[in-house]
Each structure stands twice: as C-alpha cells, then as structure tokens.
Amino acid sequence: MDEYDMVIIGSGPAGLTAAIYSGRQNFKTLVLEKALAGGTGLIVPLMENYPGFDMISGRKLIELMKIQTMKHAEIKEFEEVKKVEYNGDLLKISTTKASYMSKSVILATGSKHRFLNVPGEAEFLGRGVSYCATCDGPLFVGRRVLVVGGGNSAAQQAIYLDSIGVLVAMVHRRDELRAEIYLQKLLEDKDIPIIWNSELEKIKGDQLVQSAVLYNIKTDQKEEVITNGVFIAVGEIPANQVAKEMGVEIDERGGYIITDKGQRTNLPMVYAAGDITIGNNQWLIACSEGAVAALSAYNDIRIKK
Ligand code: NAP
Secondary structure (H helix, E strand, O other): OEEEEEEEEOOOHHHHHHHHHHHHOOOOEEEEOOOOOOHHHHHOOOEOOOOOOOOEOHHHHHHHHHHHHOOOOEEEOOOOEEEEEEEOOEEEEEEOOOEEEEEEEEEOOOEEEOOOOOOOOOOOEOOOEEOOHHHHHHHHOOOEEEEEOOOHHHHHHHHHHHHOOOEEEEEOOOOOOOOOHHHHHHHHHOOOOEEOOEEEEEEEEOOOEEEEEEEEOOOOEEEEEEOOEEEEOOOEEEOOHHHHHHOOOEOOOOOOEOOOOOOEOOOOOEEEOOOOEOOOOOHHHHHHHHHHHHHHHHHHHHHHO
16 A cells, blocks of 8 residues: 555645645655546636736646646545545545555545525536536527626626626625625626526526526515526535544534644644635635645654654
C-alpha cells in the first residue's frame, strides 16, 4: 500500500493550495478527487475579487492552479474516497480504486448544490434544468431562462448568461437579494429583470422545458412563465459524508466541519479547509485555509517526531 505524508481529499481551491504548501515542505502528497480536479471552482463564471486578476473564470484559475500543484503533488482524478480510518499511527484512506496510508489527511471536500425538489426539477435535468451556467449557458443563447435564487451564485450566473446573449430573468423568494452589492449593481446596470417574492413551484415541458409555474407569496397568485431553461442556484450544502463517518466534529445546524485556527479538527492529524468548514465560502478564504491546514500538519508532524 502506498504511503504518504499527506493525503488531501478534494481538489477545489482549498485542496490544491494545501497540496502546493504540503509538497513544498517536501511532504509526499496525494490529492484524491472523485471527479475532475477543481470541484465547484470549475463552475464559477467570472471572479472579480481574486487578487492579482482583474477578472478570471473559475475554470481558468483552476487550470493554472492544477498545473502549479502538479509540480509539488500527485493528483488522482475520478477516484472517490469512501472511508478514512486510523491504522496504528497512520490513517488509512480507502477509495473506489485503492487504499493508501498517510501521516495526515486534509478534508477539502467542499459543498454540493442544494436541490429545490420541485416537480419537474429532476425530470428535466439536462433538458432545460441546470445548476451550472458556464457549463450549459451556451445552449440557451437567444432563448429565455430563469435563474432561481438571490445569492452571489444566482447573481453571477444571471450576469454571465446575460453576457453571452441569453434572455435571463431572476426569480427570488424575497424582495431583497442576498448577493453582494457589487453584483446587485451589475444586475441593475444590465437591466436584468428580477421576479420578486416568488417561489418556483413547478417546471413544465414536453421533451424540453417549456414553462415554469411561479407562486407569488405576497399576492398569493400563481403565474405560468414561458421559459426554455431554469438555472437553480439556491445555495450549497456541505459534502460531509466522509467526515461524519470518521467521527469529525460537525456543527449540527449547517453540517460544516468545526476547526481551530490551525484548521485542525477534533481528530489527530486530520485537518479541514475550504467550503466544508464553517465560515465564508470564498475562493481566497478556501486557499488561505488550505495553506494553513498544510502548514499545521507539517508543524504537528515535526513536533511528533
Ligand atoms: P447562498 O448565499 O446561500 O444563497 C442562496 C439563495 O437561494 C438565497 O438567496 C436564498 O434565499 C435562496 N434559496 C435558498 N433556498 C431556497 C428555496 N428553497 N427556494 C427559493 N430560494 C431559496 O448560496 P450561493 O449563492 O450558492 O452561495 C454559496 C456561498 O458561496 C455563499 O457563502 C456565497 O457568499 C459564496 N459565493 C461567493 C461568491 C463571490 O464572492 N462573488 C460567488 C458565489 C458564491 P434567501 O436570500 O431568501 O435566503
């Protein structure tokens, strides 16, 4: 069984940064990723708040980070971690393909999108329903779509779709957005309509999406809106299954991993970083937590020796 100093689970901004920091301490480092490297970072349309880049897409930044990471660590994609357990002084990481031993583990498993669970959502997935504007937006150029949600992701997706020529309107359940003011101003500047106080009740169609039924919570009225697509961006839920099963302490309300300032969890030699931890889900913060986690592991292992 291959043995590592550090195994990082997840390869979003937190996982890749942790790998760079770990590898640079001469730690034999492995990153395990269940899909393509990048995680939800891949679906960020455009970032304007990452220092050093006036504007960069998530996909591009991940591409650059991945190249940099591979100088310092090994990345295995499409290999899902199923279990992490202690084996003597080491941790044993079992995946869909193999098992590895490691002196330390960083959980950087991020989050997954929340479903609305309305009729038509699952049925029309890939046939008009999407959770990723950068992946599916180009299919809707010149056509009508609704973006459901009022946070940063919904606002970013709506702005991106508008920028590529999709006829976009937002649907939000309240009369005020949660998105940051900068994004709200962009929505206003671009005249992107917002259907306020409305919940998506049903998605209808034949082979493809044709309309959506909205329920206005203020007027108690329903309206059927003609649309070719529905992009759902109603928040994220932490991908905490591996952490939960191995006994990592998790906050009961949100399901996020609790860490100390060094990104240490309650379990020895197990650290967590990025959107899986309590705190702001921001690219820069994920990177910072990844760096801190790797340095803590390095220092803790040195002290142990
Ligand atoms: P979010 O900030 O949690 O916003 C989710 C939105 O969906 C909220 O507006 C919420 O409405 C709405 N919503 C939730 N459940 C709903 C339901 N059942 N029906 C209808 N609407 C519902 O999620 P996010 O936008 O995906 O962002 C996730 C995290 O990533 C946040 O911390 C965010 O700040 C961060 N992020 C940051 C950036 C950036 O820095 N530019 C970009 C993207 C994401 P209410 O407002 O009424 O609760």
